[in-house]
Amino acid sequence: MAEIAAPRDGAGTTTLRAARTLRRRMLMVAAACVIGTLAVAGVSLVVVFEKHVLEMIGKDLDLRWADLARDLRLDADGDPTIAQEARDSRYRTPRSGAYWQISENGAPVLLSPSLDGRPLDLGQAGPARSTGAWFEIETPEGHELYVVERDVAVGRPDGRSRYRLAVALDHAQVAQARGAFVWDMAVVLGLIALVLVAAAAFQLRVTLQPLARLRDELSAIREGRQARFRSAVPAEVAPLAHDLNRLLDGQEQLVRKARERAGALAHGLKTPIAILTAEQRRLEADGQAEVAKRVREQVAAIQTHVERELARARAHGAATALGAYVDASATAERLVRVMSRMPRGEDLAWRCEAPAGLMLRMDPDDFGEILGNLLDNARKWASGSVTLRCEAVGQSVRVTVEDDGPGFGSNASPPSLTAGDRESSAGLGLVIVQDILAAYGASLWIDRAATNGVVSFVVPGAAAGAGRAGAAAAEARDGAPLSGGWRLASERTPSV
Template sequence: MNRHSLRLRLVAGGFLAILIALAVAGGGLVLVFERHVSRTLAQDLDVHLKQLLAGIDIDPQGKLVLTQTPVDPRFADPLSGLYWQVGDDRGQLLRSRSLWDSAMTLPADRLEPGEIHQHEASGPGGQRVLVAERAVTLAGAGKPVIVRLAVAEDLARVSAATAAFAKDLAIALVLLGCVLALATWVQVGVGLRPLVALRRGVADVRAGRIRHLPASVPTEVHPLVEEVNALIDAQEGEIERSRGRAADLAHGLKTPLAALAADASRLRERGERDIAQDIDAVGEAMGRHVDRELARARVRGRTRGAAAASTPVKPLVRSLIATLSRMPDGGRVRFEDLVPDDLCVPFDRTDLAEVLGNLLENAGRHAAGRVRITSDASRRGLLVEDDGGGIEPSEFSRVLERGTRLDERGGAAGLGLAIVQDVLEAYGWRLDLSRSELGGLRAAVAAKAAVIEQPGASAAAIASVPDMVRSLTSH
């Protein structure tokens, strides 16, 4: 996937959203857990405070006494992290054994009788503790005594529990993130599947297998399919109109060309043979241009929106050879038909006749006495060879240039090669020229992705011919 890929953008956006969501969820869960542990700790302190309150009293001498200590054994262990402390307004102070020889420093806030305060304070050894304190009024020596009770627990327990929870949660979130990332990848793939089907549909339209994109697509893609189908219809209509205009123009030129031919004939009868020959040459050139444009218009209209045709080659070649044998050059040329009987190519029969007719006619006109037509090593392409003088390899590309007439250089081919090339391009095929082992020109017709075997090449090195038309987009 490149950086312009829609799949990459969706997957990257999904991964980023997952990371942000998991980070926020993880932080929130840790905070919630910490608050939950803190609330649980505060509830435990409240229980200890009630136990402490149940055992505090004032003896007849006015001294604070503890008739019953809280049951948690940590109160008896020095610096255990759980502490209690009781003091009155006369300076008396009782404390748990866990405080050892220190005392908790409580804030100087005012406590109403029965009211419980909770706050953080500094405990023994610099510990941060959560303190729950309460004030009660007891009767002692004939007068009321305000007693302040406090129970505290080290907050390190909360921190340790939170850290352990965060560690376990991180592992769980990583596993969840992997599952969500995989689910995102699958979801993006499923979501983009209609676009893949749409791309294949466009490729089928371009290849001529179907005329319109299928309408059975998701709702979000349906407007695009409708627009593409409308565009296809508009293009087909424009092509049809262009074909009509080209045909009208070509047929409109037929009459003037026939008139020119008649004028040339009359001039020849009067003895003006040079002028008549010049007119015939011009008329013939114009006629071939007209034929070329008619062929191009016909092929372009047929290859768009029509199912791919398949034409047996052998019967057509026999028919063409029979026709060419009756032409002036046919008597001196021997046509060798080596095409396999079962060979078929994806061409309309008329268009294939246009291709092979021009190639065989060109080969027969310039052959010394032999023309051979056969298939290539892949049994999908065709080869037309002659034993004439041929042309130089440096001229191959120039011969195939649009508008070039080799007759002007005294060569072997003419405008027919341009017509052949136009027909082949409309079907996604190509024409390759090379030197034949017979001595003349070798014309190879094959799909654009095919590799035509050169004389003497190993058959194992020949690549198979793939589909005739490439897909509009690559996956």
């Protein structure tokens, strides 16, 4: 069974199981219909064939009986004899399958050489025999015979004598003819079935082409090569394409409205926060330090939550960033230049290791938000150098930010905004990064064993100029895969 990865709300994907493709299912139904129809046709043909064969057997027996009756004579002694040799040579071959027998008063008086001296046990004449119709008997050897038995009068000098003439044919000949017919018919019907199934497959291929075009266009939308479904499709499929276009339009409108509301919220809270900050300073000036501290803490909490929700509202995520790609190397170099001109950034040695043309399947704004927060965190904690590394790992891209500042420590915990966990802007930045990555089904990984600061994440991408060799080199340099020895951290504490 095929597995299909479908988006799931939040991080990760949901795996859908498809028992079989639509093309295969329709082809199986068509093949079953063809085989069933031809099977019924074959059985019907066999029945019709047997009916006609039996009719021919009956006519053949009638002709044979008429020939035998015409050739029946009486010799000089008044005994019955055949005037001329039978035309069918099988009458002269013992047990050949063609027989005749002449009886008088129920006793056989003359037999064909093919009976080899053993007369047929015809029993008493029944209704079928009295009408002249053929009937079946079974010989002691187990052979079935078709028999026609009728009376005939032959003249004598002293009057006419009545004899009973019987002509028989072996059923095995009919069975052989039937078997040969069934075999030949099976071969012909099999060839017809193959032709019909091939025609059905071709018909399905032509019929399902519009769905294949829709699938290709959906891939193009996901990869950013087009924005909507554009190709002409049959009337039966057109509503699906229109509904998908409306769904994409509605999704864009929802995202745009959400961002507009987030911006309006931030703008609306700016003035109250500024007023509260001014009041906090006035309280400090009036000597009410304790009250001013509580106000400052609450204002900081409000600012923290507002900044986080604004960052989450700005994030596109995998569900809304269909077709979005970002040039990781260009974005990384641009952000490194920006960070190097910020406070403390001028005193650090910045190094960017990203091959040209390395692409990520991520919205450019989201990638900039993630990388900006990680580099800003490294700028605040680094002692002398910061390294940004982007490298291909199979079909994905791993981004690592490393600095020579203190490590995160072995007691690191996932980023959160609960009381006492994070109060610095660096901690909020890591939480924002984790929220954005979660929208893409990824996670932020932090090396808790390193004595310096190392953070990393992996997202889908298409690397140019970096293949398996680059991925192997990255694994060798880091010493371990991403899945081992890593965990999330909310704040950095010097490692002992």
